[in-house]
Amino acid sequence: MTVLYTADHEWIAFDGEATAGQIATVGITAYAQHALGDITYVDLPAVGGALTKAETAGAIDSVKAASDIYAPVSGEVSEVNEALADAPELVNSDPQGTGWLWRQTIADPADLAGLMDETAYQAHIEGL
């Protein structure tokens, strides 16, 4: 499993080398959920909807803040995490596991260029 990160604290995970049309899973990082605090609601994109890299795909509300989530790459939404409707706290407790947000196609693997690996992302958040 390959996991890459955006500077805006989304992660995207997929098997092996990405190919066009491959399905990937998207979520937010542990750092992001901690910064948000208690998450109360997750607004997810519609299944079948088209996403554009770096544009708003959804939003996460916590008690005191509301944050947009950006699509890490362009593609089409194939599935959303239905469990979050009743249990948004999963994003707090397991952001890179059961608290995933949606699955989407990778329309163009070239979109992945510029995303960070684990080491680079850790360096990124330490610099914040």
Added chain:
Amino acid sequence: MNAPNTAGWRPEMTSNGAATPLPATASGDRGLALEEPLIFELAAPGGTGVDLPEASAAPVAGLSRHLRKTPPALPGLSEPEVVRHYTRLSRQNYAIDLGPFPLGSCTMKHNPRLNERVARLPGFADIHPMQPRATVPGAIEAIAQLADWLMVLTGMAGVALSPKAGAHGELCGLLAIRAAVEARGEDRPVVLVPTSAHGTNPATAAFAGFRVEAIPATDDGRVDLAALTARLADGAGGDVAGVMITNPNTCGLFERDMPAISAAVHAAGGYVYCDGANFNAIVGRVRPGDLGVDAMHINLHKTFSTPHGGGGPGSGPVVLSDRLAAYAPLPFVRRDDDGVAHLVEEEDLSSLPGAAPFGRMAAFHGQMGMFVRALAYMLSHGGDGLAQVANDAVLNANYVLRSLQDVLHAPFADAGPCMHEALFTDDELGEGVTTLDIAKGLIDEGFHPMTVYFPLVVHGAMLIEPTETESRAGLDRFISSMRSLAARAKAGDPSLKTAPHYTPRRRVDETLAARKPRLVWQG
């Protein structure tokens, strides 16, 4: 005589000083600390506390298929039950009438009771907005007098009275700007908003269809004039409809570059919107029109002390410069050449060729009840008293600033005096103690907290606005409590983290409320 029987005469009030746990009560009440169920838990639907006749006629034939099958499932209680319910609930509220309410930028000052009395005169309170205007000349004159005061106090040419609150006034001002831009045949999609602005400012600009661009603040808490002028220079401001500035700003500071800001915006063809939420600091001392402002809303519930009422109703008239006055929405008042006030509505426009109202902000004429209260407030103070209002509000805030800056971090204290509110942060509190803890500790001390975590330009903001209606002795009590809290915070007193302790409810679970919203009673 016999020795007095002390044991039988009066029970021992205290033992040897050992703490005894407070006993539980069967009712859940504790003396004057009274619990109160929901009104729906007091009685079942079916009754009524109002004496009404039985229906005296059958409904008209055309109505029969529309009839409600069952009345709303709501209880109706007798007057004694209702009076008691709301009186008991009222005692769970803090209020200005109970003590200082130093919410920065909210201007919680005393609400004179004369204003309540005159607002209830039937000649103001019991007249219909669509009565023939000839039957309400005194009401129209009262509105015109308020308008006169607002224009003179601000040095502006016109005023739109119908906005229902401050944010509604912002919207009105921006719509007037947009109408003026359109009337010039131009397309200016951008409004510039400083990062220190009230949250309503960018929300309003977006709601009015503008694109919001942020202007940074300088290290001394003011609008970055260089950044603003760079954005507007050399024709680059052709897409800018205007700027929204709060002055005095949300750090409690006067924007000393205001004339230069206005000049730069005007030179680029834009308009200057001023958020008048903090007008209380300068009323009678500074006319915004003299600073180049084109539009400014005035929160009558702040500067002119109409009651906040637990969250409204407010009132947000907008004063307009002569560049914008023609676009004021309907209805508005104007005086004819003889000084007689008229209420102008849609049907009168054909006789006023200069007027180009952009539309209507709301049904009817605005918050008349607030106009009457505000006018009474202005008449009571007069021009001299309003200047004294500003002076005392600023003096009280500076007194708080200088009395606390040695124990709380005051980010802009070295730069000079503040205006009507003093800004502190949680920077120098003990490890792990936050602004929220100070706020909740203040509740235990018997005060309403200051505004917290606003403005956003500093970390852990505490914004204190004492207003002019606090006495020096009252301020000293507040300062004493704040100093005590700062000392406790620095000493690591853990009880601050669990404050408040002496309130009808302790800290509430906001996460639960937001995750599983329960907005109506389900019983």
Added chain:
Amino acid sequence: MRYLPLSPADRAGMLARVGAGHIDELFADVPADALLAEPIPGLPAHASEMAVERHMTRLAAQNLSAGTAPFFLGAGAYRHHIPASVDHLIQRGEFLTAYTPYQPEIAQGTLQVLFEFQTQVARLFGTDIANASMYDGSTACWEAIAMAARITRRGRTVISGGLHPHYVATAQGMARFTGDVLDVLPTRLVETPDCADLIAIIDNKTSAVVVQYPDVLGRVPDLAALADAAHAVGALLIVVVTEPVALGLIEAPGHLGADIVVGEGQALGVGLNFGGPYLGLFGCREKFVRQMPGRLCGETVDADGRRAFVLTLSTREQHIRREKATSNICTNAGLCALSFSIHMSLLGGEGLARLAAENHARAQATAAALAVIPGVSVLNQAYVNEFTVILPGDARAAVRAMGARGVLGGVPLGRLYPDNSGLANGLLIAASECTTDDDIAALVDALQEVL
């Protein structure tokens, strides 16, 4: 100055404490040429409580108040008897002089009132939920249109010609800047509402259908048919209620398929006040809660596990979302919501039903008396407490002439629709439990005299 506690000695001592020799040193950041040294010319000096009361009383005395005249005005603002305890209770300082309940530990009184208010509005409207109030009915109506556009992601709203023209103008003023398209049907003096015309123009680009109930002419539209037609193409039904007392007699909009119900709550507990402050009501389906504007109070628990109330879902609001907020609204009409809630707590559902029936009976008596005047006819087949009569000439002149005789004889449609000459002869007449037989006789006499 009776509202300023600082004495000259206080001021001198405090100036010394802050290190200023003169108050103007605290205004040092104000450009010198903008700081006024003297009171602004043209303003009077401060005045005593007695003098101000005298001034205001003189202004008030020039107005013909509703309680002193035969009174038949409605059109979005209604006069009902308000129990004395309502005004007494709202003047308790703990309600009157409190702020928005952002500190729940010391605002449970206001918060519980809001929770009870939300429940009362939801049950009155027949909606799942309601918010803690809006500015007034007209602004609530626009907010509903904007909310429907967010939900459906469509930009065309179809509006009945029976919607109060000020509400239409308020929405049009906003739509002009937001780009929403509003298709407003013409208002016509016919006995049936324009439901069929609305249904004919709903399509799959329609975000919402907006209809007033009863409508501005007092007619009662068929909400169920409108709801079916709207839902069939994925549009929402927005119902606007300007006279909540009517819902004691006619079915709740939420029970007939309305998705969003908004209204003007002034008629219950809030006086006429020459147009404000009033009270916006807002209810909707629970599934739309996160798209809803305005403040919401929710039930939760405190640190000791006791039931408590708190403002919730504030992430929708401007102070957090800033330019992405659902609305720029940052206040409600708290004290008016309290008035409404107290009045409703006295009435209950049963009292509201009786009040509505009595209003309807007084309106029937008024209509019957007017109908026998030669040249005057009643338009409506159905109405609750307000109906339209058609006069032989322009109703504006008749109303002005009646006003000169001390009779407040309704709202002429020409004042509401100055550009629609086809409506000029229409006159809106509202009756209520306050309407006496003598009032009706005075109206009939006055109208006969001026025609």
